[in-house]
């Protein structure tokens with residue numbers, strides 16, 4: 001579904017991604033794990049069109065998308081839930097969700113998807129007229145995910161959904177990610193919480209300072225000595 005080949009990405013003089021290649025197959029949950037600053041978010045930002053690779057190829061469903069602007073990437077079926085949620089604080093839950101559907105004009109479909117979001121996230125349903133800025137961190141994460149789903153993506157990019165959340169909420173968010181995947185959305189998940197990420201992913205890539213150092217089946221990686229020592233606390 002998504003194929004990244006040999007991409008190089010820079011921030012000015014900083015060489016953030018050095019020849020990254022990775023693939024996501026339809027139906028999978030693939031996770032990118034690695035330390036702070038390894039380049040995980042940079043990969044997502046490059047796929048979603050916020051950054052342009054200096055070299056390399058990105059193909060989505062057979063089309064080259066490297067350098068395509070973010071708005072058009074959403075239209076092609078890729079939606080990103082950014083790190084730190086970035087909900088519109090002064091708008092209601094409902095308005096935030098409506099904004100997620102800005103590229104669509106099928107009113108009936110939008111209404112259906114809105115109802116689906118409320119089924120997946122009952123807490124959002126109860127708070128539909130509340131201002132997003134007054135939601136808890138976990139609720140804002142749910143809203144950011146709901147907003148991304150409103151564009152009906154085939155590929156959902158999630159950047160650190162567990163950040164700053166209590167363990168119980170992290171569990172809840174991860175079980176919703178599994179559900180979203182089970183209902184047909186392919187997921188590329190960036191996480192610091194390697195334990196949780198590997199527990200729901202089919203495959204994983206390990207990133208170190210802009211390079212992929214390991215990749216494979218998520219369960220096998222979770223069991224490997226190297227990963228246990230470096231990312232799972234021994």
Ligand code: ATP
Nearest residue numbers: 011014016034035036037038039040041042043192
């Ligand atoms: P984190 O979990 O801390 O977000 P990450 O693995 O997602 O880590 P990135 O945010 O992708 O890492 O950062 C990769 C590298 O690029 C880091 O060295 C970082 O300092 C640098 N970088 C990220 N954003 C910028 C920016 N806007 N300008 C300059 N350098 C940046």
